[in-house]
Amino acid sequence: MKEKLVEYLTELVKIPSVIGNEKEIADFVHSFSKRFYPEENIIRYNNSLIVYDRIEPDRKTIALIGHLDTVPGENEYTGQLIDGKLYGLGASDMKAGLAVMMGLMEAFHKKDKRFNLIYVFYEKEEGPYIDNGLEPLLSQFDIIQKADLAFALEPTNNTVQVGCLGTLHASIIFEGKRAHSARPWQGENAIHKAADFLKRLADFGIHEYEFHGMKYLEVMNATMVEFSGGRNIIPDRFVINVNYRFAPGKSIDEAKEDVLKLVNGEAKVEFTDLCPSGSVCLYNPVLTKLIHQFDLPVEAKQAWTDVARLSLYGIDAVNFGPGDPAQAHQKNEYVPIENLFRNYDIFHSFIEK
Incomplete structure (x- = not known):
């Protein structure tokens, strides 16, 4: 299977699938799935897929979940295996996880196993929360909700990462009065009005937050700005995009209140993207069995993933994938090939009856 895993991942990274351009890779996975499952066990919705076993009620059900899209990026070594690293855009985030899912599909489509399996391949994870391709799969089909535990095969270096940070974006809007920069007393500088807020934001620092024995780090940062006017104009509008990662x-309402307190009434606030945090399901019996059987390290997920969305639907979920988180969204992204093999071996041994 090792050679096939390398083959699958090589094919996946050679298919461009920057967010919004997932049709080709969805067609590829769809065609692959039809080799092992009948059409009645495959749901195709836009450029997303659910492939599933007949659910046997006497055994637990596991969902394996991966997004098909990548962020834009460059890779000079796409599809090459160099010094034990396979290169390509999305190699770590998260086409290595998709290759593992494909390998498991091939290995277990007719083989007796301990769990019912559901495979979910979906589009538009890398964009706004509201456009995410997993949402319609959850809201329009009930098969994923049958899972006793879901694994998002996001890059974790084969560490079990539980929960996930929530994230929100807010536009902090400072308004002033336009004037010529040679006569600033005739106006009111919207950029200067933001000075006190920016100082408080810079001083926010890192807030440690413990939840169910796991330590999460809350951070709040300015990530973008926009303003009106030109270089010789006192601006009458200055907007700061603030990104808050909360435990x-x-x-979400409590997180919004944290932002409003920091603004202190000095500017208008428009919340533009609101993503909940993910639940911490450390006591899920399927998860505890996996952790103990393979003596896996466990840590908090210091980022947002669709574990949060699954939590909203009452599905216990964790992040556990072969990719290297430090490689996600990097130029010349790669995945250590041994990570790929290790992740597959763990899942295969765990699922095998």
Whole structure:
């Protein structure tokens, strides 16, 4: 199977699938799935797929979940295996996880196993929360909700990462009065009005937050700005995009209140993207069995993933994949090939009856 895993991943990274351009890779996975499952066990929705076993009620069900898209990026070594690293855009985030899913599909489509399996391949994970391709699969089909545990094969270096940070974006809008920069007293500088807020934001630092025994780090940062006017104009509008990453156990409303407190009424606030945090399901019996059987390290997920979306639907989910998180969204992204083999071996041994 090692050679096939390399083959699958090589083919996947050679298919461009920057967010919004997932049709070709969805067609590829769809064609692959039809080799092992009948059409009645395959759901195709736009450029997303659910492939599933007949659910046997006497055994637990596992969902394996991976997104098909990548961020834009460059890779000079696409499809090459160099010094034990396979290169390509999305190699770590998260086409290595997709290759593992394909390998498991081939290995277990007719083989007796301990769990029912559901495979989910979906589009548009790398964009806004509202456009995410997993949402319609969850809202329009109930098969994924049958899972006793879902694994998002996001890059974790084969560490089990539980929960995930929530994230929100807010536009902090400072308004002033336009004037010529040679006569600033005739106007009101919207950029200067943001000075006190920016100082408080810079001083926000890192807030440690413990939840169910796991330590999460809350951070809030300015990530983009926009303004009106030109270089010789006192601007009458200055907008700061603030990104807040908040820990499990904190609601979206509580996170919004944290931002409003920091703004302190000095500017208008428009919340533009609101993504909940993911639940911490450390006591899920399927998960505890996996962790103990393979003596896997466990840590908090210091980022947002669709574990949060699955949590909203009452599905216990964790992040566990072969990719290297430090390689995600990097130029010349790669995955250590041994990570790929290790992840497959763990899943295969765990699922095998």
